[in-house]
Amino acid sequence: MRPAVLITDPLHPSGVEALRSAGVKVDYRPGIPHEELLAVVGRYDALIVRGRTKVTREILEAGRGRLRAVCRAGVGLDNIDLGAAKALRVRVFNTPEASTEAVAELTVALMLSLARRLPYADRSMKEGRWAKKELMGFELKGKTLGIVGFGRIGQRVAEICSALGMRILAYRRTRPLGIEEVLARTGARLVGSLEELLRAADIITLHVPLTPQTRHMIGEREIAMMKEGAILINTSRGGVIDEEALYRALVEGKLAAAALDVFEEEPPRGTSLKLAQLPNVVATPHIGAQTVEAQETASRLAAQKLLEFFRSEGLLRASIDPPQTSNKSLKSRRPRTERHS
Numbered sequence: 001m002r003p004a005v006l007i008t009d010p011l012h013p014s015g016v017e018a019l020r021s022a023g024v025k026v027d028y029r030p031g032i033p034h035e036e037l038l039a040v041v042g043r044y045d046a047l048i049v050r051g052r053t054k055v056t057r058e059i060l061e062a063g064r065g066r067l068r069a070v071c072r073a074g075v076g077l078d079n080i081d082l083g084a085a086k087a088l089r090v091r092v093f094n095t096p097e098a099s100t101e102a103v104a105e106l107t108v109a110l111m112l113s114l115a116r117r118l119p120y121a122d123r124s125m126k127e128g129r130w131a132k133k134e135l136m137g138f139e140l141k142g143k144t145l146g147i148v149g150f151g152r153i154g155q156r157v158a159e160i161c162s163a164l165g166m167r168i169l170a171y172r173r174t175r176p177l178g179i180e181e182v183l184a185r186t187g188a189r190l191v192g193s194l195e196e197l198l199r200a201a202d203i204i205t206l207h208v209p210l211t212p213q214t215r216h217m218i219g220e221r222e223i224a225m226m227k228e229g230a231i232l233i234n235t236s237r238g239g240v241i242d243e244e245a246l247y248r249a250l251v252e253g254k255l256a257a258a259a260l261d262v263f264e265e266e267p268p269r270g271t272s273l274k275l276a277q278l279p280n281v282v283a284t285p286h287i288g289a290q291t292v293e294a295q296e297t298a299s300r301l302a303a304q305k306l307l308e309f310f311r312s313e314g315l316l317r318a319s320i321d322p323p324q325t326s327n328k329s330l331k332s333r334r335p336r337t338e339r340h341s
């Protein structure tokens, strides 16, 4: 019997095509209501979801006997009951590597927007004003950039910003093998503590996952360590910053400006909304991964990971599979377990 996959959220066609051409039966039903999903999930070996579908214990139990894997085309796994999946031996995958370029480019776009006050400049033009005299910016060249979290996205930001002539400091929890090459290529220096980075950087950008250790890792104490007039950018997760502390620092002028793509509450309410509405904040509605390329890659990688899983489980014979788009082994990649989408 051919393996069967149900896709329950909108997905770029590349992944659907990859699965079908490998001999997998694919039902594409984006937006399927919860009750219907409950009724049909037991007919599938795997689900592909994005952020909308809630893969609850009830859904996983309804799939018992056949459902072997759930793949989130995207980063966060907060819509999947990971405990239930583990108990029911349902493998969970995601595709965090798909959005690296998109998030890194957004980070640099936000940095440039703040440096040249582009949102304000554009708004003033639309209002029929010629605000040239108000729009004195600064250059990124020669500034010190502090990158907190030096993984996929942090390293890509370093690559782009080294080309802009920035001096780069990076801080991460561990020093993995192979980091020397990227440090040499970007000229980035790994610092020994978060405090060292915060005290030295003109611009600080956050690229850590949201975990119990990183929740509010930037609070009143850390902001006090930053330079007067420093700039903070967050394209990681809202909870990494204590938003009340950031709001005060922006209103009181300790920090010159901030750019935020992510908020503790999304869509923003309360303090998150107050922050987004400050004149010295550039805010975007969690668009880090919203590029055509990132969506296409997430879809293709989701299909690729499922195909590899089906093969390893003997659900798919190697002979009917076409050549894969990537020759990298995916076996060692574990699902990421951060809690926000």
Ligand code: NAD
Residues within 6 Å of the ligand: 075, 096, 097, 099, 100, 103, 148, 149, 150, 151, 152, 153, 154, 171, 172, 173, 174, 207, 208, 209, 210, 211, 213, 214, 235, 236, 237, 261, 262, 286, 287, 288, 289, 290, 338
């Ligand atoms: P990654 O796992 O490759 O890198 C994370 C880095 O954070 C690693 O260097 C790790 O050592 C470091 N880190 C973890 N805990 C730490 C701690 N307590 N102190 C210091 N460093 C710590 O992840 P990535 O692909 O670079 O993504 C980074 C984050 O970006 C994601 O976790 C996600 O939250 C966010 N993201 C946002 C969007 C968006 O739409 N804005 C899209 C994709 C990812």
